[in-house]
Amino acid sequence: MRKQMISSLAALALFVGGYASLAGMGGTSTVEAAQAVSSFKDVPASHWASSAIYSAVEKGYFKGYADGTFKPGLPVTKAEMASILARLNDQPELPTAEPNHFTDVPEWAKNGVSTAIAKGFIHPSSYKDKLGAQAALERGEMAEWLTQGLSVVDSDYGQALSDVTNTVIPAKEYFTGKLADSQKNAVAVALGTGLMSVANDKTFGLNRTTTRAEVAVLLSRYASVAKTKPADLQGLNELRQVGLTGTNLSVISKSFKKTPERKILLTGNQKYEDVVTDDFSLVRNKYIVTETNYADLKILNWIVVDTNVPSNNRSIYYPVFVDEGVKLQNGRQFSFVEFVLNIRSESMNQLQAGGLLNSATFNPLKSPQSKAFLSYEAPKTGDYTLNKGAFGVKNPVYWGQGLLHFNQSLTRALTIETKEGKVYSVFDTK
Structure with missing residues (x-):
């Protein structure tokens, strides 16, 4: 029975992207869990995101898997990302949040999705009845969620999202006409704040999925940007001025x-x-x-x-x-x-x-x-x-x-x- 329980918990951890607590695995203590953070078998010190991953785990945004791995290259689903964003304690909540009408959110993620909505990351009105909760979160949608969250932290970020409507966006998709109007503003602010960047091929990668390692880095950047006034970000200022004046x-x-x-x-x-x-x-x-x-x-x-x-x-x-x-x-x-x-x-x-x-x-x-x-x-x-x-x-x-x-x-x-x-x-x- 004990083996069956552990096996079930391990499966849950894999299903939700590692959110099952390490402390629940065979009586692992908090101290042992903290020690595990620095010894993921698949995150050596040389890993490009090792610092961000360890920080995210220490803050409770992520947890590792029962086999001692972090799985940094595993894509993050929308339900998983919503649950992560719900854990950002410094993120204020909206006075009145939109109602959560999603019908496809698994039971384990319902509270997380509702909290992410309350904190302004997700706008249910932008969707129909389904979030696509178990689909991998793509970068275009990630930009929308994060910049919407920033507008709750500081209303001037919300104004920036409006100001960049007619701007020139430094991404290949903009110049080749492949950047949809619905995502243009979010991509502009994500680039202008330094939250996200283009790849070596100069594309933003709207449809590329986001991995656990990338999310760890984004959480670190988000915390930094959220503490910064929009007026102090030159790149964002340029994008806003071009949007408003040309x-x-x-x-x-x-x-x-x-x-x-x-x-x-x-x-x-x-x-x-x-x-x-x-x-x-x-x-x-x-x-x-x-x-x-x-x-x-x-x-x-x-x-x-x-x-x-x-x-x-x-x-x-x-x-x-x-x-x-x-x-x-x-x-x-x-x-x-x-x-x-x-x-x-x-x-x-x-x-x-x-x-x-x-x-x-x-x-x-x-x-x-x-x-x-x-x-x-x-x-x-x-x-x-x-x-x-x-x-x-x-x-x-x-x-x-x-x-x-x-x-x-x-x-x-x-x-x-x-x-x-x-x-x-x-x-x-x-």
Whole structure:
């Protein structure tokens, strides 16, 4: 009978991902359980997640298996993850939680799922009657759960989830159009906070499952992010600013301010106070006044990357556009612009595209050619051009590369005007 009981408990541990207590195995004491934490047969000190795993076990988020293993590569199910999140004691609960209407949650996980809902990680309204409780949790859904939890910790994280709706996300799925709108905001905040990252192939891996080792690391990161104010996270600030305005300039180059009236030339009856702005959102996705009539042009997004800052202060977009080790001379920053063209001429080539704005900063002539940019598979001029650089489509959307000069001795005001008459103009105040 005793052997049968132990066998049943071991089976339960395997079923729920190791949640059955080690102390329940043959009378193992708390001290013995603590000693077992540091001696998992499959988690040597050299394991990439060993520190996070030991920490998670010591805090009671995970427990090992009866055979002395942790099984770090085993996928985590939704029911298991909900039960883990329910154990986060520092996570506040919502004043009023959504009702738990799931019909497919096993008995052992019902309390955990209900608590995870109360703590804001899971929104039942996003599902029908079933959670898919025993299915492996995929990374896209993991991002949703964790960022929803953050919004309960600090309402500004909730605001961030809204702010990034129209942002540029540094993941291959975004640039290739494979990132669903329903998961876009969560992925953006997960990347901007450092909770999650892209893989070596530059993908976020929306449909990849999450292992026990990965969850241990995520729990450690979540605890750190939850103690940090959103405003203190530069990457998140960039994503929010791009989402709201179309550019990260105010985060990367704080010295750029609205061009004073004495330094800007207006035409006709234009009045400075009526038309000049430093709010890029007012010219984003508007038709821009061009030097030639080859095409109508809009700017969707403008990303600035400074290569002369320490690596810990780099733009979150640095790995997307710039190869490691590349540096521009002081006084220059990379300028990457996402253009939409409506080609009006019978044929237009890249050189003519470059003359549309006659601007070193907003330059539609050529796209970035870095290994980094190519690996993200973002749209580029080469996707649309034929022989001799002629465009083969009438409405290309692609990224161009230019330069932004900063330092008053090197540059004049940076100015573009919409066909509606709004003038965006900024000037370096250094």
